[in-house]
Amino acid sequence: xxxxxxxxxxxxxxxxxxxxCGGAEGLLTTTAQAIQGGVTAVQLRxxxxxxxxxxxxxxxxxxxxxPHRVPLFVNDHADVALAIDADGxxxxxxxxxxxxxxxxxxxxxxVGLSTTCEREHxxxxxxxxDYAGLxxxxxxxxxxxxxxxxxxxxxxxxxxxxxxxxxxIGGIGRGRVAPIRAAGAAGVAVISAICGMENVSxxxxxxxxxWEEGV
Amino acid sequence: xxxxxxxxxxxxxxxxxxxxCGGAEGLLTTTAQAIQGGVTAVQLRxxxxxxxxxxxxxxxxxxxxxPHRVPLFVNDHADVALAIDADGxxxxxxxxxxxxxxxxxxxxxxVGLSTTCEREHxxxxxxxxDYAGLxxxxxxxxxxxxxxxxxxxxxxxxxxxxxxxxxxIGGIGRGRVAPIRAAGAAGVAVISAICGMENVSxxxxxxxxxWEEGV
Numbered sequence: 001x002x003x004x005x006x007x008x009x010x011x012x013x014x015x016x017x018x019x020x021c022g023g024a025e026g027l028l029t030t031t032a033q034a035i036q037g038g039v040t041a042v043q044l045r046x047x048x049x050x051x052x053x054x055x056x057x058x059x060x061x062x063x064x065x066x067p068h069r070v071p072l073f074v075n076d077h078a079d080v081a082l083a084i085d086a087d088g089x090x091x092x093x094x095x096x097x098x099x100x101x102x103x104x105x106x107x108x109x110x111v112g113l114s115t116t117c118e119r120e121h122x123x124x125x126x127x128x129x130d131y132a133g134l135x136x137x138x139x140x141x142x143x144x145x146x147x148x149x150x151x152x153x154x155x156x157x158x159x160x161x162x163x164x165x166x167x168x169i170g171g172i173g174r175g176r177v178a179p180i181r182a183a184g185a186a187g188v189a190v191i192s193a194i195c196g197m198e199n200v201s202x203x204x205x206x207x208x209x210x211w212e213e214g215v
Numbered sequence: 216x217x218x219x220x221x222x223x224x225x226x227x228x229x230x231x232x233x234x235x236c237g238g239a240e241g242l243l244t245t246t247a248q249a250i251q252g253g254v255t256a257v258q259l260r261x262x263x264x265x266x267x268x269x270x271x272x273x274x275x276x277x278x279x280x281x282p283h284r285v286p287l288f289v290n291d292h293a294d295v296a297l298a299i300d301a302d303g304x305x306x307x308x309x310x311x312x313x314x315x316x317x318x319x320x321x322x323x324x325x326v327g328l329s330t331t332c333e334r335e336h337x338x339x340x341x342x343x344x345d346y347a348g349l350x351x352x353x354x355x356x357x358x359x360x361x362x363x364x365x366x367x368x369x370x371x372x373x374x375x376x377x378x379x380x381x382x383x384i385g386g387i388g389r390g391r392v393a394p395i396r397a398a399g400a401a402g403v404a405v406i407s408a409i410c411g412m413e414n415v416s417x418x419x420x421x422x423x424x425x426w427e428e429g430v
Contacts, residue, residue, distance in 0.1 A: 050309040050310060051291065051309070051310045051311045052308075052309045052310060052311065052312065053309070055311060055312065055315065076266065077292075077294065078294040079292065079293040079294040079311060079315075079319055080311070082294075082319055083311060083315045083318075083319070093267075094265040094266070094267045094268070095265060095266045095267060096266045096267070096270060096294060096295070096298060097267065097270065100270065100294075103298075104294055104297055104298070
């Protein structure tokens with residue numbers, strides 16, 4: 001995956017939330033509809049699941065996204081990513097160190113790293129990591145332990161000072177996609193703007209259109 | 216590790232509990248003293264820890280146990296086991312499937328699998344797994360979601376019907392080690408009989424002596 005990958009796949013990055021989606025089956029339905037709407041990347045994030053379930057649902061997700069050339073990322077667990085041959089792993093600052101992740105998954109998988117401030121964003125090792133998450137840009141209720149919101153100007157500054165492709169996250173919904181693109185991000189990551197919505201495909205399409213058209 | 220390993224290392228198998236031990240430092244102190252007392256294997260099990268901490272403490276545990284030729288197992292996380300070059304991985308029925316674990320860690324690391332009844336114990340694939348845990352043998356308060364206690368006669372029967380080395384677990388303390396050895400187990404796994412005790416080394420030595428002397 002890594003050889004010749006394009007940061008374009010980060011455009012509209014769906015982080016799945018099994019609770020908001022209504023469990024494993026809801027997760028799969030949400031993913032299918034979100035891809036129809038224009039989601040370009042999917043992350044399996046289910047911190048409360050046992051790994052047996054992560055592997056089982058992960059295999060089904062991989063089958064679902066592959067025909068659309070939508071990369072599947074696994075949050076936190078490099079072993080699960082290897083088990084289901086995911087396209088990448090996404091880790092946070094308290095997860096496996098990125099040198100360990102890169103050594104485990106090899107050169108071909110994508111590795112993403114969450115950052116929560118300019119300092120962390122500037123410190124991302126671009127030889128090991130393919131993209132950085134940065135946020136929360138806006139206040140969010142999805143992740144109760146998230147840091148304070150950064151705002152658009154800090155986002156733009158952090159992006160300008162680093163060459164790593166940046167996916168903005170946190171409180172992003174309609175009306176906030178275009179400004180984030182204008183700030184120089186490679187994409188937006190969303191959870192609650194898609195997971196649990198009545199019309200997932202429509203919501204995804206609206207966000208995607210805002211990205212592409214800038215309004 | 217796997218080539219030429221002896222089930223003798225399973226004799227007195229300490230499963231670490233960070234809460235009972237009083238955190239990361241307590242975990243390391245407990246391990247050092249328990250090895251002094253005669254513990255023959257150590258498992259890092261900290262389901263509430265982030266992986267960064269598992270890797271950091273895991274590295275220190277590995278340094279601590281290696282000179283004593285005491286194998287270190289990591290519970291659940293094959294990626295952490297690889298990151299710290301642990302001697303093995305221990306998984307439960309809801310964790311990574313053992314074929315996945317074996318494929319990830321290769322032929323040289325030990326793989327253990329928890330079982331909770333005769334049926335699960337008989338189903339352990341001996342080509343992939345090096346030893347099975349079986350329990351709880353006696354009622355236990357350490358693991359609130361544990362199944363019903365099996366008792367010594369079911370333990371003996373399960374051991375007789377399988378060729379996999381068996382480590383008995385659950386409610387095991389002084390006075391219960393000799394009967395478990397008599398039932399044919401390769402060893403006993405303990406948590407609260409060592410973690411959090413005032414004199415860890417003494418407690419471990421008592422259990423080890425009961426195993427060796429049969430009384």
